[in-house]
Amino acid sequence: xxxxxxxxxxxxxxxxxxxxxxxxxxxxxxxxxxxxxxxxxxxxxxxxxxxxxxxxxxxxxxxxxxxxxxxxxxxxxxxxxxxxxxxxxxxxxxxxxxxxxxxxxxxxxxxxxxxxxxxxxxxxxxxxxxxxxxxxxxxxxxxxxxxxxxxxxxxxxxxxxxxxxxxxxxxxxxxxxxxxxxxxxxxxxxxxxxxxxxxxxxxxxxxxxxxxxxxxxxxxxxxxxxxxxxxxxxxxxxxxxxxxxxxxxxxxxxxxxxxxxxxxxxxxxxxxxxxxxxxxxxxxxxxxxxxxxxxxxxxxxxxxxxxxxxxxxxxxxxxxxxxxxxxxxxxxxxxxxxxxxxxxxxxxxxxxxxxxxxxxxxxxxxxxxxxxxxxxxxxxxxxxxxxxxxxxx
Amino acid sequence: xxxxxxxxxxxxxxxxxxxxxxxxxxxxxxxxxxxxxxxxxxxxxxxxxxxxxxxxxxxxxxxxxxxxxxxxxxxxxxxxxxxxxxxxxxxxxxxxxxxxxxxxxxxxxxxxxxxxxxxxxxxxxxxxxxxxxxxxxxxxxxxxxxxxxxxxxxxxxxxxxxxxxxxxxxxxxxxxxxxxxxxxxxxxxxxxxxxxxxxxxxxxxxxxxxxxxxxxxxxxxxxxxxxxxxxxxxxxxxxxxxxxxxxxxxxxxxxxxxxx
Ligand SMILES: Cc1cc2nc3c(=O)[nH]c(=O)nc-3n(C[C@H](O)[C@H](O)[C@H](O)COP(=O)(O)OP(=O)(O)OC[C@H]3O[C@@H](n4cnc5c(N)ncnc54)[C@H](O)[C@@H]3O)c2cc1C
Numbered sequence: 001x002x003x004x005x006x007x008x009x010x011x012x013x014x015x016x017x018x019x020x021x022x023x024x025x026x027x028x029x030x031x032x033x034x035x036x037x038x039x040x041x042x043x044x045x046x047x048x049x050x051x052x053x054x055x056x057x058x059x060x061x062x063x064x065x066x067x068x069x070x071x072x073x074x075x076x077x078x079x080x081x082x083x084x085x086x087x088x089x090x091x092x093x094x095x096x097x098x099x100x101x102x103x104x105x106x107x108x109x110x111x112x113x114x115x116x117x118x119x120x121x122x123x124x125x126x127x128x129x130x131x132x133x134x135x136x137x138x139x140x141x142x143x144x145x146x147x148x149x150x151x152x153x154x155x156x157x158x159x160x161x162x163x164x165x166x167x168x169x170x171x172x173x174x175x176x177x178x179x180x181x182x183x184x185x186x187x188x189x190x191x192x193x194x195x196x197x198x199x200x201x202x203x204x205x206x207x208x209x210x211x212x213x214x215x216x217x218x219x220x221x222x223x224x225x226x227x228x229x230x231x232x233x234x235x236x237x238x239x240x241x242x243x244x245x246x247x248x249x250x251x252x253x254x255x256x257x258x259x260x261x262x263x264x265x266x267x268x269x270x271x272x273x274x275x276x277x278x279x280x281x282x283x284x285x286x287x288x289x290x291x292x293x294x295x296x297x298x299x300x301x302x303x304x305x306x307x308x309x310x311x312x313x314x315x316x317x318x319x320x321x322x323x324x325x326x327x328x329x330x331x332x333x334x335x336x337x338x339x340x341x342x343x344x345x346x347x348x349x350x351x352x353x354x355x356x357x358x359x360x361x362x363x364x365x366x367x368x369x370x371x372x373x374x375x376x377x378x379x380x381x382x383x384x385x386x387x388x389x390x391x392x393x
Numbered sequence: 394x395x396x397x398x399x400x401x402x403x404x405x406x407x408x409x410x411x412x413x414x415x416x417x418x419x420x421x422x423x424x425x426x427x428x429x430x431x432x433x434x435x436x437x438x439x440x441x442x443x444x445x446x447x448x449x450x451x452x453x454x455x456x457x458x459x460x461x462x463x464x465x466x467x468x469x470x471x472x473x474x475x476x477x478x479x480x481x482x483x484x485x486x487x488x489x490x491x492x493x494x495x496x497x498x499x500x501x502x503x504x505x506x507x508x509x510x511x512x513x514x515x516x517x518x519x520x521x522x523x524x525x526x527x528x529x530x531x532x533x534x535x536x537x538x539x540x541x542x543x544x545x546x547x548x549x550x551x552x553x554x555x556x557x558x559x560x561x562x563x564x565x566x567x568x569x570x571x572x573x574x575x576x577x578x579x580x581x582x583x584x585x586x587x588x589x590x591x592x593x594x595x596x597x598x599x600x601x602x603x604x605x606x607x608x609x610x611x612x613x614x615x616x617x618x619x620x621x622x623x624x625x626x627x628x629x630x631x632x633x634x635x636x637x638x639x640x641x642x643x644x645x646x647x648x649x650x651x652x653x
Contacts, residue, residue: 007587007590008587011583011586011587012583014581014586015468015580015581015582015583015586018580018581019580044580047579047580047582048580048581048582048583048585049582049583049584050582050583053583062583062584
């Protein structure tokens, strides 16, 4: 067994690490406070070929896989961007590039991949609806074939990054959930040109004021007789589930990686304060009540890292990785939350001051237990799919 | 054009730097990074290559760990490297370093040699001038911009009043200074880092470069570190209350400390 990262992944860690070393915590804090996309970092990532890591070389990419994207997301997040801002890396290099590379038609690949790799265009992913979150198969946004076009009607919620996206990966129902046998049948993934649809007045969106992760807005999205050419189907009509699983597993792994990086940031911030702050004449870190939660987080985040890399490695080999992806996501999100919580307690009252990064980290960490999949649903998966316990729902 | 860029590995300025207790030389065992101004030199070399074609060779003198700095320069886009590494070079001062590098440069051959105007460890800032003298070619120091036209080379040398334009004929030695965006050194790209792993690094020793052992190393050094002490901890600051004469008081303070 060889636990070393391959050269390609080490190159990612070094290269992105070097870019990030020029953009410290305060840079990311300013982006968050100003609700501003990290343009400078984005431009450097594009220039260095880091956005196209998972795009095949023939389309101008780095020809790598999910493991490299995982290390990239982790590095970006650990540098100080932490959980929320790592959406920067997941939406386009993850959702867009990986999905088109795996499931796109030859025309979709030729048209989109080179531009995705160059950072010229961005993507977002629309699955969640007001009445379909954890129960995502219950989505009702419908696509009906009309000649050579699909006509889409419905509503999505929490869709992140619509503002910058040229293309939306939109999950629709071509067979209503109630009629679909099995329930995973009848899903169709469409590529929607967002600016064109907005111009046509068939797609509109409204940002949701939110608690954190404000470098990238999340939105309610409305589709009103949106027309999508049939050639924009990704994968098969009715057979979108295959595409969807290949989005959801990497999504779990990448957002797990972003949580892992966030846990590292929170731990760093907590440990530093525990070392410096003196109360009763000694550093507070000398008290085991302060030290142990930090130490426990260290143990957990290292475990999460191993499982994240394993899950990504399985995915890249084309092997099933659902169990590993879910365990990795669960552990990494918990590690981030516990790290942020420990950093908070370590800072005492100062944690509550926005002069310190702890409040932001806490807000970032909290999302990980809810999105893109909740802690309960991850445990449900392990209980029913892995342990074979009866299903209650 | 045959461009050689001299690159040095130095102890990271962001960490605590030490002198060795046995021979008072710089401790190079840990936290080595590429000297920041050398990155600017590599950037300028790459820009010249992009404009005029040719090849960029990295030349480094330093212990084995210096390969990190070399890989960085190769990842940025340099084509190949020569690593002059020999125990006999340990403790060389600026004069003997310039001698050793000039011997290596004669072997490699060059149209232009580019280097940073100083390194963050020794900070003598003299190497470019010494090197030019040893090689018998013009020196164009403290360049903020380099232009080549046929066999003519010219630079902008930053001054208080703007810049001087300095011209010479190739071959020449150029030392470069820090520059603002968009002239900052590029970050290595993914493909750059991957390709760098396969680029050739030729390791040479003192004998290969026909370096006279009597002129290098600690024994041959013209400058000697006779003693050193740690910098004293910073004292308490002085608060000047401005009662209309704050400027005068601040100036008097600076005069008393011989700053002005
Ligand atoms: C910042 C942010 C960004 C997002 N970005 C995107 C995006 O870009 N694209 C996208 O499609 N979606 C996005 N989402 C949506 C996200 O994927 C959903 O919020 C998530 O899947 C949870 O769904 P829900 O909010 O509807 O919660 P619900 O499904 O309503 O769940 C509510 C609670 O009930 C619990 N629960 C439900 N059923 C069970 C059960 N059987 N057993 C135990 N507990 C249960 C859940 O665990 C949860 O605690 C984003 C969300 C956030 C917060």
